[in-house]
Amino acid sequence: MQDLDFESKKIRIENTRVKFGKFFTKLCFIYFLYSLSAFIIPKNILDISPVCLNFVNFMKSYFPNIEIIGSISPYTQLSEFYVSIMWIYGIIIFAVSSLYSLVYYIYFCRYDDDFILLSKKKCENDCPFLLLPFMFGLGIFMFEVYYTGYFASSGISIRTSHFMPEFQSRFSIFGYIIFFQSGFSLSGSVILMSTFEFIYKIYFYLKGVKDAEQSQ
Numbered sequence: 001m002q003d004l005d006f007e008s009k010k011i012r013i014e015n016t017r018v019k020f021g022k023f024f025t026k027l028c029f030i031y032f033l034y035s036l037s038a039f040i041i042p043k044n045i046l047d048i049s050p051v052c053l054n055f056v057n058f059m060k061s062y063f064p065n066i067e068i069i070g071s072i073s074p075y076t077q078l079s080e081f082y083v084s085i086m087w088i089y090g091i092i093i094f095a096v097s098s099l100y101s102l103v104y105y106i107y108f109c110r111y112d113d114d115f116i117l118l119s120k121k122k123c124e125n126d127c128p129f130l131l132l133p134f135m136f137g138l139g140i141f142m143f144e145v146y147y148t149g150y151f152a153s154s155g156i157s158i159r160t161s162h163f164m165p166e167f168q169s170r171f172s173i174f175g176y177i178i179f180f181q182s183g184f185s186l187s188g189s190v191i192l193m194s195t196f197e198f199i200y201k202i203y204f205y206l207k208g209v210k211d212a213e214q215s216q
Contacts, residue, residue: 020100027093031182034089038082038174046077059084068149069177073167086177090185097189105196139191146180 046053060066063084070080145151155164167173 017104024096024100027096031089031093032178035086035174035178037085038078038177039170041078041082043075043078045081052081056080056084059087063087063147065147065149065152069152069167072152072165073173075167075170075173078170079167079173082173083177083181086181090181094185094188098192101189101193101196105193105200139187142180142184142187146184151176151180 042048046056056066060080066080066083066087069083070076073079152165152167165172165176167176
């Protein structure tokens with residue numbers, strides 16, 4: 001009876017994972033469509049709408065890159081409003097993926113045979129233990145480069161090359177912002193997921209060692 005209950009929970013959890021995967025795919029697709037608003041937002045959006053102006057002023061108090069990017073681009077109002085709304089959707093994606101990670105690693109993973117099997121392997125052979133420091137480094141890099149507006153004010157260096165982003169057209173605004181905003185949001189989600197995975201794989205690994213000792 002207990003085995004049947006366990007298998008039933010596994011089936012329900014697998015169905016939940018599939019549904020979440022489809023939901024998250026749709027969310028990312030909507031995010032892409034949402035990002036195309038860079039091509040239709042009026043250049044003087046803040047003059048037209050006091051609500052949008054108040055919204056942008058509010059966002060500026062929390063996200064310094066908005067004002068920096070707006071001061072560089074000739075499309076000041078468009079840039080500031082676009083960066084502001086992209087922050088909102090980026091936060092939504094981060095929140096949804098983080099919530100699922102929290103639920104999965106606190107409750108679901110105990111019914112995931114593949115996860116438990118991998119967790120019982122030796123820690124030094126497990127990828128997430130090596131991946132976690134890299135992901136934290138990437139997260140810090142994205143914070144320093146995008147959130148602070150460093151990439152817009154000081155440019156980007158790739159090996160020996162250095163170039164300054166130019167927000168001189170709607171396309172360049174779209175390209176730079178969707179790239180860095182997506183990287184910022186997704187790296188934050190992966191950091192959280194990797195942290196939970198790191199903790200729970202240690203737990204299952206130690207549990208496996210303890211069970212092996214008791215069986216001897």
